[in-house]
Amino acid sequence: MGKRTLLSFSPQIKVVDATLRDGGLVNSFYFEDEFVKKLYQTNIQAGVDYMEFGYKASSAIFDKSKFGKWKFCEEKDLREIVGNNDSDLKIAVMADVGRTDIDKDIIPKNESVIDMVRVASYINTIPSAIEMVENCAKKGYETTVNIMAISHANESDLHEALELIGNSSANGVYLVDSYGSLYPEQIRKLADRYLDMGAKYNKFVGIHAHNNQQLAFANTIECVVSGVNYLDATVSSLGRGAGNCPLELLIGFLKNPKYKLHPILKFIEEEILKLKKSGVVWGYDIPYLITGVLDRHPSGAIDCIKNNRTDYANIYLELMGLE
């Protein structure tokens, strides 16, 4: 595929709003129904292509009393928000390898408002991810494999994983920069490897970026230029740790006139400011820069933020393992 230019737009591009799913990692999925309903309407008005509502987590593994309903995404809860979803917005959920009871919790597509199941996996569990994909594909769903923590994968493992996915029923594969450690130059190189596989096996490629180094938006649009078509974003970056590619920046960038910025700005002023005021904390901050630079899981930074630590120089030494 030829490189895209700024004045072109491609109808193959799909914007995936992951606000509830990645944001749910910040507030244990306790979103008010009002928030979720408004976000659903906002996404429809803004021309967003997919809305990911949360996880399909197994209630045998996770205690339902300790999480909001969007960790489980039961059919009745989805329908409470979207009815039969008479809209162009497709509904996605995420299923983690090892944390989902796929036989019990994923019903046949013709009984569900869900359109797409995204299977999240580390690179060493790709065979299990593919088993889940085949199960969901057989039930009638669109599917993806989202390979997490890609900055820690070695090249030969990645090659093998992409070949396995290429030969599976998955519709697409996602490049996931879980640690927000990758620079645009690295993202371009990785995207090219994914895109080569995608061209060979007719799979789309997606990008899911984190904002530890204020690069989530930049890395996402660099992927667009390369030919990546599925773009994850969240309103105001709402997501774990430093958060994600801000949906409002992505929609402002995309040239397809079907995308509208105004409804998203309205949602931010009406709902996101309220959420922030209520004490939910996320987004770029110095501890996330540190784990990003060091290419580490953000958990250490999340602990620092929770404990209101601002001794950044010490945090840096600690996370480097020098103290």
Place this chain on the structure above:
Amino acid sequence: MGKRTLLSFSPQIKVVDATLRDGGLVNSFYFEDEFVKKLYQTNIQAGVDYMEFGYKASSAIFDKSKFGKWKFCEEKDLREIVGNNDSDLKIAVMADVGRTDIDKDIIPKNESVIDMVRVASYINTIPSAIEMVENCAKKGYETTVNIMAISHANESDLHEALELIGNSSANGVYLVDSYGSLYPEQIRKLADRYLDMGAKYNKFVGIHAHNNQQLAFANTIECVVSGVNYLDATVSSLGRGAGNCPLELLIGFLKNPKYKLHPILKFIEEEILKLKKSGVVWGYDIPYLITGVLDRHPSGAIDCIKNNRTDYANIYLELMGLE
């Protein structure tokens, strides 16, 4: 020049800390001496190459009682902080076309601790900028021309401006994304034009980015890959409106072992948090996204932030000129 890779580093790269100069636009240059002294020491420890202290504004034009001293950067005030500057850190100041009394306020280099005078100009005043450059070069200073608001310049004007600068005594020329509206793809194309001129006339090229779309860091490091050598940044983005490329992200990225992140993190925890607490407001926010997307001067957004407006959807319509 060949493209750089992530594992290489180039000793030609120079990091320019513009915290006081661009940050002074936020607080009218009222920095405590303690802040300035600590920043100077921090830059030395961090391996920063230049520190821009402020403007050389004319006291005939600007009322000295209405600004802090770093709008004027008098020799005695500089020496109060740096003594004779017995360090590897070079001292820079900015001189605006039409706002500087170059004959009166720029003394001969051998009487000054200043090393570099950066002349800021819109594209239509380049001939005046070059006159100032020649004046300063004759006095013994390193000089640059910083072409502001480049997103509004047309291609033939830019060509002519670059040729004039190429034939001048300026040591370098700066690409300045004043409105924070440029995407990496555009920055790369512009940088290539600057670099072609630089190769022809032996001038270095610099980048000064703004963070309206969270792209200041990304655009800066994209320029590094292209061969741009002078990189402006400010601690914690401190600068007008959405601020600049964060120095801490840039230093975390650069591979030259002379650059150290630890002293900058220390400065942030000791001084930047205090400055924020004191009520100084800067950095990425939705109104800046809006002027960035619309490729407008940030003044409209700055007004909104000052007035604590959060009716983002209306601000968007207003700034588009629809209301």
